Amino acid sequence: MTVTSLTLEPRPIDPSVDHGIQAIVAGASSAETCNTDLAAGPWDFDIRAGYGPGASMGDVIPTGAPRQGGLPQEYRDASEDELHARIAAAKAALGERVVILGHFYQREEVVRHADYVGDSFQLAGFAKQHPEAEAIVFCGVHFMAETADLLSQPEQAVILPNLAAGCSMADMADIDEVEDCWEQLAEIYGDMEAVDEEGLVPVVPVTYMNSSAAIKGFVGRHGGIVCTSSNARTVLEWAYARGRRVLFFPDQHLGRNTAKAMGVPLEQMPMWNPHKPLGGSSQVELEDAKVILWHGFCSVHRRFTVDQIDKARAEHPGVRVIVHPECPMAVVDAADEAGSTDYIRKAIAAADEPTTFAVGTEINLVQRLAAQYPQHEIFCLDPVVCPCSTMYRIHPGYLAWVLEELVAGSVVNRVTVPADVADPARVALERMLAARP
Numbered sequence: 001m002t003v004t005s006l007t008l009e010p011r012p013i014d015p016s017v018d019h020g021i022q023a024i025v026a027g028a029s030s031a032e033t034c035n036t037d038l039a040a041g042p043w044d045f046d047i048r049a050g051y052g053p054g055a056s057m058g059d060v061i062p063t064g065a066p067r068q069g070g071l072p073q074e075y076r077d078a079s080e081d082e083l084h085a086r087i088a089a090a091k092a093a094l095g096e097r098v099v100i101l102g103h104f105y106q107r108e109e110v111v112r113h114a115d116y117v118g119d120s121f122q123l124a125g126f127a128k129q130h131p132e133a134e135a136i137v138f139c140g141v142h143f144m145a146e147t148a149d150l151l152s153q154p155e156q157a158v159i160l161p162n163l164a165a166g167c168s169m170a171d172m173a174d175i176d177e178v179e180d181c182w183e184q185l186a187e188i189y190g191d192m193e194a195v196d197e198e199g200l201v202p203v204v205p206v207t208y209m210n211s212s213a214a215i216k217g218f219v220g221r222h223g224g225i226v227c228t229s230s231n232a233r234t235v236l237e238w239a240y241a242r243g244r245r246v247l248f249f250p251d252q253h254l255g256r257n258t259a260k261a262m263g264v265p266l267e268q269m270p271m272w273n274p275h276k277p278l279g280g281s282s283q284v285e286l287e288d289a290k291v292i293l294w295h296g297f298c299s300v301h302r303r304f305t306v307d308q309i310d311k312a313r314a315e316h317p318g319v320r321v322i323v324h325p326e327c328p329m330a331v332v333d334a335a336d337e338a339g340s341t342d343y344i345r346k347a348i349a350a351a352d353e354p355t356t357f358a359v360g361t362e363i364n365l366v367q368r369l370a371a372q373y374p375q376h377e378i379f380c381l382d383p384v385v386c387p388c389s390t391m392y393r394i395h396p397g398y399l400a401w402v403l404e405e406l407v408a409g410s411v412v413n414r415v416t417v418p419a420d421v422a423d424p425a426r427v428a429l430e431r432m433l434a435a436r437p
Contacts, residue, residue, distance in 0.1 A: 159413050167210060213425050321334070
């Protein structure tokens with residue numbers, strides 16, 4: 001008798017977070033979501049103030065934050081298959097006149113139509129590579145569309161399918177509050193442009209890419225620079241070659257984790273809370289500071305905890321834990337590795353042997369990686385399905401709408417940065433491009 005050995009192929013994984021949430025709400029899945037309203041269409045929340053259901057639902061949205069007008073009913077009523085067909089038809093009709101960019105954290109139903117997928121900086125670069133396109137449709141959030149507008153040609157239209165797709169972390173660094181902070185620091189340090197005997201200014205402002213164009217413009221005007229999560233260390237080294245200390249915003253965790261890895265003591269990293277005099281620190285603390293951290297954070301990455309890592313290690317011996325540096329310091333310290341979104345993606349792609357990965361970043365990317373690399377076991381550290389509130393505001397219904405409007409000769413939801421902000425913001429971005437690791 002001959003026994004035939006069967007090799008079982010890994011069971012396909014559905015990369016769609018939306019399908020999983022719909023199953024949870026329908027009672028067909030035992031998983032848990034942070035808000036069952038995520039199963040509804042984002043248009044249900046367009047007229048409400050707030051970031052919408054998801055990780056940022058508890059964050060306070062600034063007055064005057066962009067709102068999305070009504071989406072025509074035909075797009076609300078269309079099925080998933082119909083929307084996909086309409087998007088594909090519009091793309092074919094537009095040809096090279098349009099480039100669609102999709103962030104790693106976007107829904108699978110949107111990413112499948114993107115010409116390029118990447119992080120915010122990569123996508124801005126892709127936009128810059130296509131001067132022939134009349135329109136750039138940026139499936140991400142508002143600050144990303146602003147950056148694409150800064151780096152693209154003046155005649156190109158940058159379109160954000162849903163104007164309500166903002167970013168709560170970017171909103172935590174308000175330009176008026178940042179200007180006030182700078183004035184208070186000048187009262188301590190003196191002339192902010194004066195160099196000392198070593199040729200250093202008192203403070204160099206550094207902003208994370210995840211900030212408004214107004215903040216990037218502020219940084220450009222004051223001798224500062226933009227950073228990404230992948231080049232934050234190089235940028236801080238650039239800043240320390242020019243200044244005694246750094247004012248880092250809006251994400252405290254990226255700033256703290258990066259500076260700590262460079263050997264900066266925690267006691268030399270005071271927090272600046274814009275709602276307190278001197279940011280809540282003493283003059284002595286600010287004088288001794290090497291990094292002044294803005295009181296901002298990413299609500300997605302703040303959900304990850306050391307307890308989640310401990311649980312993953314207990315249930316999956318040998319698990320490889322990788323987290324994003326926007327996570328709190330204790331989480332980064334407890335993980336095996338920390339790196340940018342692109343670092344996480346490349347680390348998993350480079351694993352030769354079947355590996356169990358516990359990943360601390362946005363669920364849409366984690367789920368997509370799990371589907372893309374079925375030879376590995378890949379899961380999100382946070383067992384509760386809770387996507388980025390604002391990335392999730394981009395729905396294929398909005399993408400179909402803006403594309404069909406372009407086919408009809410109409411540009412809707414265009415994002416533009418005024419020249420007085422754009423010029424210094426480009427300076428800060430160009431400094432970042434020149435500061436390579």
